[in-house]
Amino acid sequence: MNLSLLIIIPLLTAVGVLCCRESKQVRTISLLGAIVQLALSLFLLFQYSQSHVVTSSDMMFQSSYNWFKPLNINYHIGVDGISIAMILLTACIVVAGVLISWTTEKLSKEYFFLLMLLSVGAYGFFISLDLFTLFFFLEVAVIPKFLLIGIWGSGRKEYSAMKLVLMLMGGSALVFVGIAGLYWNASTWDILQIAQTPLPIHIQKIFFPFAFIGFGVFTALFPFHTWVPDGHSSAPTAASMFLAGISMKLGGYGCLRVATYLMPDAAHAYSWIIILLATIAIIYGAFATMMQTDLKYINAYSSVSHCGFVLLGIGMLTKTSINGAVLQMVSHGLMTALFFATIGMIYSRTHTRLVAQLGGLLKVTPFISTVFVIAGLCSLGLPGLSGFVAEMTVFMGSWQNPDKSYRLATILACASIVVTAVYILRATGKTIMGPISSTYETLNDARWNEKLAAGILIIGIVIIGVAPFLINQLIGPGTDEIVTKVLGTVNP
């Protein structure tokens, strides 16, 4: 399959959207485009699993065009299982995001255009095998957020938009220093070539922190996470879903594919710092969530905690823990998108996100409430949903780390499941259960588009939760390759 289609389709959709006149046409075209993307991703998965290279870690469907000769920049693309998992995640969230924004009337043309542009950035990022191209798409995925939050947002939207974009730009700047360092020393931007001949360790040690922290900003690495709560809470629903579901995953993927894979010795040397910061994020994020009163803040802070699992998995550097990190990225993407979608549904009906003002919604909006409970249960790690599989894989993998003192970090991370239960059940108990206020007695339940959006995400969550061996087979070879680079051999 030609991977460039993954970029061309959303681009065409974006152009198509610009040519429309009415908002009805706009959303129809966007939905069509999103569905084609999802179909393409599923087809990609199908082809990948058919081609029987599932045991080898080679990049599939590669192609390369010279883009800028003087600096040897190539448009080199290709995918392995990890990228495919990420692409599927992106495709699901794009469809769900378009469906959730179905009733957007304000400047709907521009709104859907920017959403599509974001997805171009995400797809491009996940298929790039050239560091410069990768960086290019990373930037494409950042800029539209400024407008999305600034124009369609709520609350302190200008402040949040500015903060989010400046911090992410700061992250990108660090990333650029990191990859430029790789280029100077390896004189190529190509990920596969750099991976073949590792750089000397002292070079790695200089540039690893830039790349890792840079990408870490995206995935809420403590203490660079403060854009998360403000950004998410001010963003419109679909933008929140994209932000938490996809953008934060760009960071995790970058930490893995660029920082850890290309600078394995440095990853090894700095792993204790990563573990430390990740553990702080997990525990501290969980406790900070406990005190939040706004549903979006609750989910945003819990994202800080949950993304900590991604970083913990990467930092522990065992095969199982890195598998767990990838699983957690996918799981958290689906789950948090679902959560934001539900919060959006509740907000659009009740015009409040404050837990204290809500109550008893189960009586009038059973569908929305059930989805809320499912998202909550996934977040607190209920077996049968994706969160459990991902968290347990991270815990199991972390425990295998040969350094026994890191077990303290694992234990603390495990302890966070109790705190998660506390804040999720508090939020659920106050909003969904309890007596209902008379002002909410007449609310309508979810419409078809909302049901469909939630349905797609729930299907993803349940498939991973019930049949984790499927996704494990998909991502296994890719993580093997990375772990082999880091440790020389695959350790358990």
Next chain:
Amino acid sequence: MNYLILIPLLPFATSVLLGLFGRKYFKTSSGIIATASLLASAILSLVTAYNYFFVSGKVNGSYQKIIALQYNWLQFSPNVSIDMGIILDPISVMMIVIVTFISLMVHIFSWGYMKGETRFATYYAFLSLFTFSMLGLVLSSNIFQVYIFWELVGVSSYLLIGFYYNKPSAVAASKKAFIVTRFADFGFLIGILIMGFYGGTLDISTLIERLTSTQSTEFISISTASFLGISALTWGLTLVFIGGAGKSAMFPLHVWLPDAMEGPTPVSALIHAATMVVAGVYLVARLFPIFSMDIAALNIVTWVGASSALIAAVIACTQTDIKRVLAYSTMSQLGYMMFALGIARNEGESSVGYTASMFHLFTHAFFKSLLFLGAGAVIHLVHSNDMKDMGGLRKRMPLTHLSFLIACLAIAGIPPFAGFFSKEEILLAAFQTNKIIYFLALFTAALTAFYMFRLYFSIFWNNTSKSSKVFEAEHGHEGTISMKLPLIILSGCTLVAGFVPFSKFVTADGAPLETHFSIIFSIAPVVLSVLAILIAANLYKTHNEKPAKIAASLGTFYKVVTRKLYIDEAYVFITKKVIFNFLGRPAAWIDRNIIDGCVNGLAYVTATTSNAIKVVQSGRIQNYALYFFGGIAGLAIVFIYWWK
């Protein structure tokens, strides 16, 4: 053996069906659908039990573990994986029979009890989900599989306790139950990580095999590795036990159980009396061969169990909510099962505690669910949980009265009812191994008889304290046939369950065990129980001032016990005051003010700096010329000094 998978899957399918479509299509028929599928499941369980115990289970005179099914679910590493499997051994076969049977009774009882409820279909969906999870738990062949179903059981319990979701107390109770057991599960999880790491597998049979032979490398590594001077084996087992203690409401993790009575009463009968709460006991029994390798862990099990039995019995004497009394009595009986496991050892004669514990689990399921269903019938009539609102009901509800009396006699340990035999066996085991435990258990047994008959007399006799609710009740009737039938069946079971030759079937090593039952030994507990019943009759059969006087004479002690030893208050203090104020609030504050303050501060500094230096770009050519020549002069100075 292929039909085995249907035993858990039938309730699961029902739960999905009713959960998705029940509200629309099966509004009234959901009770029949759920019951029918469970009936099929129960019949299959009985067939399995027959096949296992009488046809295929026994090899060379002892019952074997049979892995009937295994499917790789999640591979962590080449050796370590979560496999979904079905294990058949005496305890799992016994458990599936109990779970499906009691669940069936509760399903039938609920037709009448939940009639007219708007979320009737949802109720049955949750009930089926619970049954599925519990069956999955007891059939698990992998310790992580146990954990998976453990959590599912927890969430079904959460959903059912919070079934009356618009009642704040029910919401609070469901939350409390989930969080307290979650805290215990955290221990369980770490325990699994430790055992899995040193054992090199998560498969229960392999784990037992490796960790019970003192020569195996796994055993040597787990018993030599230590942390804080305690071996990894003890750590692992104790942490796993903490998980079990949370589910089985052992002191001090029991606080959720009395509150869990906020759920519909049939749910309390099924989940919070007969099945889910025994999961902790079952877990210890499942890993018993490993526990028996470590005396320290077994001692913890013993003492936690014994103290829970005693504390719960003392508290039960002072409660007035009939479901809470029953909840504390459940906790007390679970304590019996737990310490019976703790005093048992793995081989021959000394393993009698294990058999006794399982036997008590078996009989307790019948009489405790009978008690709860009887209480449900009473509550259905009186519309109150408080025994002060009751009295003299024996004439209004003769069948409930009779079945409740049978169950009370059973739990009090009066022959020939079921509880007598199992409790006798536990006392015997205690007598042989640990005299202190024996006397504690004996005292608890007498207390049990006392508070159960206090309950019995307050509900069914004592008709001088007529309140308006009782008067109302006198015009009601006892309930539908669907509510009566389970009471009759369970009463029958309570009468005969004690005569099952249990030690022939369920033993620690699978080989039949000879128990030495002696009449002389059972005189002491029976006499004590009868005395306790007589005292209860004297105090509560008719309305009088004696109980109040006794309470007054006990003073502070009585008050402390009535307030459940202030354990709830201690928990509230720790969570609300300590954790929220010293962890949650500071984390949120630091984030908003210090970390975010740095970000905003950086932005502010940048903005101010650029404001300050933007005057440099004035656009005046003279200034630029000045900077230019100044720069050259500066560079010149630098170069001159550098060359020198």
